[in-house]
Amino acid sequence: MTNVIETRGLVKRYGDLTAVDHVDIAVPQGTFFGLLGPNGAGKTTTLELIEGIREPDEGEALIFGEKVWPRNRALLPRIGVQLQASAFFERLTVAEQLRCFAELYAVPLTRIDRMIELVGLEDKRTVRTEDLSGGQKQRLSIACSLIHDPEIVFLDEPTAALDPQARRNLWDVLRAINAEGRTVVLTTHYMDEAEILCDQIAIIDRGKILTTDTPRNLITGLGAAYRILLSEGAVSEEEANRLPGVESASLDNGTLALTTHEPSPVLTALAERDALHGLQVTSATLEDVFLTLTGREYRA
Amino acid sequence: MNGFMALARAQWKGFWRDKQNWFWLMAFPLMFLLLFGFLLRDAGASKNTLTQIGSVAIIDQLPPEAKTQFDNLFDVTKTTDAAAAVESVRKGDVDAAVEQRGNEVILHYSQADQVNAARVQGTLGAFVDAANVAISGKPPTFTLDAVAAEDNSLKPIQFIAPGLLGWAVAMGATFNAAMPFVTWRTNKLLRRIRLTPVRTESLVASRLLVSVAVALVQMVVFLAVGVGLFDLKLSGSWWMAIPLLVCATLAFMAIGLIAGAISRTAEAASGIANVIILPMAFLSGSFIPLDQAPPWLQTISKFLPLGQLNEGLLDTMVRGEGPGSAMMPMAALLGFAVVFGLIAARLFRWED
Incomplete structure (x- = not known):
């Protein structure tokens, strides 16, 4: 072009x-x-x-x-x-x-x-x-x-x-x-x-x-981790930590947050346990890109 | 050409849809015309007031044509109370009182008002002399015919209408150039227009066309009110006012462009335009005729664009001069337009 x-x-x-x-x-x-x-x-x-x-x-x-x-x-x-x-x-x-x-x-x-x-x-x-x-x-x-x-x-x-x-x-x-x-x-x-x-x-x-x-x-160029959010009780914090690909899991305010660089195996494992209810996946945003590039928080 | 007409149409519509323009450029100058018109309606043929005490044969027995002439000059009230009549002269309520004892005509006047006193004395004296000549039975050897240098229709309205028209047009052209360009610069319309393929000359020319058209509308309205309401009499080459107004619009538009270029806001531009136009209107005889003004003022007015415009308008519209009399003022106005136009072009900014 x-x-x-x-x-x-x-x-x-x-x-x-x-x-x-x-x-x-x-x-x-x-x-x-x-x-x-x-x-x-x-x-x-x-x-x-x-x-x-x-x-x-x-x-x-x-x-x-x-x-x-x-x-x-x-x-x-x-x-x-x-x-x-x-x-x-x-x-x-x-x-x-x-x-x-x-x-x-x-x-x-x-x-x-x-x-x-x-x-x-x-x-x-x-x-x-x-x-x-x-x-x-x-x-x-x-x-x-x-x-x-x-x-x-x-x-x-x-x-x-x-x-x-x-x-x-x-x-x-x-x-x-x-x-x-x-x-x-x-x-x-x-x-x-x-x-x-x-x-x-x-x-x-x-x-x-x-x-x-x-x-x-x-x-994706940031190489930032994905965050997978689940409602409390879908899987236990302990079990979550043992899932393939999960780097960390923490419970906060009724939400279980998993961090991973490879979301596919994690999601598959969660599906097998029928734990997809209320699931949310968030990746890095442009704000993270800006933060990485400038070292500053983005303020419009 | 397309772009030029589009800009002209847009500005023409925008102009008339603004009630402010109707007021400041039409109603406001017209108010002055009405005010001066009514105030000075009879000033041209002002009579002297005269109180006649008892019978005054020399007035009472005037032949009919002389009587008409006398009535045109004096407003006579009759009384028998001599003391009261003299008192009212002293107070300034009437210009003079007259009584006749035998062949002696006695005129009571006030030293406080010497102009009217002299006028009454002179005029009444002429009637006494005429009566003496008449009695002698011989025709007068010498006669004096006093003829006004101007057209004898030269009443105050004849001076007022052209002067106020000049002022109105000067205001219109100046404001119409100053304000829109500042507004367009601040709201970025100027930049937006510059991003279209239109030529800069088309932009300026369209503004000029609108300003000229507005000036001609002002002229039509002024003449209609002047002729219709105040018996304004236009002399032969009044139509030369049209090219005069076109030249004046050029000059005042250039002044407006300068005011617009040096102002940051439309309010400031309007202020600067006012500071220029209002004093100029006074110095150029828009409100007061310059014929009785001191010579230095008459000289100053020759160096002002509005002074030139007013002079040209007076010459062609009411003084009965030929079309050629407009040439000098037009040349002067074009000269102002070139000088101010060059300055405006130097100062012009597309952006703040």
């Missing part, structure tokens, strides 16, 4: 602070790519450098092999950008905002209805953007970034400040966008979001990319 986005040694400094510190990223076509990191890690600045709205101090960003800086008007119709803030024209309705963007990109106005449908704002067509909820604004802003059917979509913290229900609705929209074959680049500080949505994740902290891989590889 060809890389549609590539950065080479991107650096952006603000005074003494190096917001983006020699970032190299390659995003293959069709990937759902996540830029994950705590607030202030340099996610947004990195994204802005890739979108070509900021000038890098060093290095360069390429989209479809073309330089993005200075403003490359030939590239703009091929990328869609959703910004953190709700950047809308004052006092226009949902349909009017979309119409304006459709005309700015010179695409047929029939796209308006399709976009409204895609983000589920059918009953808000004639509502002014000032009167929309936070989640509705986010969805409209995504619709505006897709109006011209771009090949790459950039989303900067699209689910920030949304309630859990709205977040899940938006996830469905984002999956649909990616399923249509578009490359999606997303920044987020939510570990679960990155893990659920992204094919590839770059973990960024203090302006540096720490690692890039699939969520699965990142987690």
Whole structure:
């Protein structure tokens, strides 16, 4: 697969602070790519450098092999950008905002209805953007970034400040966008979001990319132990300790927790003893990956 | 072209949907027009008040046409109480009192109000002289015809309407450039627009189109109210006001862009715009005609864009000058537009 986005040694400094510190990223076509990191890690600045709205101090960003800086008007119709803030024209309705963007990109106005449908704002067509909820604004802003059917979509913290229900609705929209074959680049500080949505994740902290891989590889790469949780009494603590593969077992607050690096034989043994009732298996999460990489607890 | 029209339409709709704009750029200047219009409605033909004590033959026996002329100049009340009449002159309630004893016409005036006293003395004196000439039976050898230098329809409304229109347009163009660009910078819409393939020139041109259209709407409303309500009389080349307003919009938009570029918030931009426009309106004769102002003020106004605009509007709309009289003000306004525009372009920021 060809890389549609590539950065080479991107650096952006603000005074003494190096917001983006020699970032190299390659995003293959069709990937759902996540830029994950705590607030202030340099996610947004990195994204802005890739979108070509900021000038890098060093290095360069390429989209479809073309330089993005200075403003490359030939590239703009091929990328869609959703910004953190709700950047809308004052006092226009949902349909009017979309119409304006459709005309700015010179695409047929029939796209308006399709976009409204895609983000589920059918009953808000004639509502002014000032009167929309936070989640509705986010969805409209995504619709505006897709109006011209771009090949790459950039989303900067699209689910920030949304309630859990709205977040899940938006996830469905984002999956649909990616399923249509578009490359999606997303920044987020939510570990679960990155893990659920992204094919590839770059973990960024203090302006540096720490690692890039699939969520699965990142987690298994840790070599961290699995934890198997059972209700008390399913098997005794003693018996559990003797099961094949179990490294330790401890009873805590009515829950028996087993630790293992090989869950298969443990689970088989438990099944033989008919002890699977209420069983839970947890593995390492991206938070453990972050902890391992930085030595710090992850705080979004 | 698509993008240009899209931006213009979006801004045009956004503008009229904001009630603040209706108030500050339409209702507010119109309130001044109504206020000044009603206050000064009769100032052009102001009469002197005169109390007539007993019978005054020289007034009572004026021939009909002279009588009409007299009534146009004096508001006469009759009384027989001489002492009370003189007292009311002293108090300033009336400008003068007149009585006749035989062939002697006596005028009581107040030294406290020398302007009106002189005016009444002069005017009444002319009537006495005329009466003397009439009695002599000979036609007068010399006659004096005093003719106003302006169109004789030059009532206060003629000065007020163009001046206030100039102020309203200056405000509109300045605020319309300053505020949206600050708001768009803070809410990142400017960045969002920059990520579309639209040209920067289209963005500025669309703002200009909207501001010019708003200025023309202001002009139509002002003229409608002026002509309809206050009998404003437009002279021949009034339509030259249109290109004048276009040039002025360019100049004030550039000023607004500067105000917007140096402000962090829309409130600050509006404050700066006010600090520029309001004093300029006073110095440029938008509220008070400059014809009686001290020469230094008239000189200052020539160096202000609004002064040039007002001068051009007055010349073409009410002073009856030809279309050519708008050329100098237009050239000056374009000059301001270029200078301020270059500064604005230097200061312009896409991002905070």
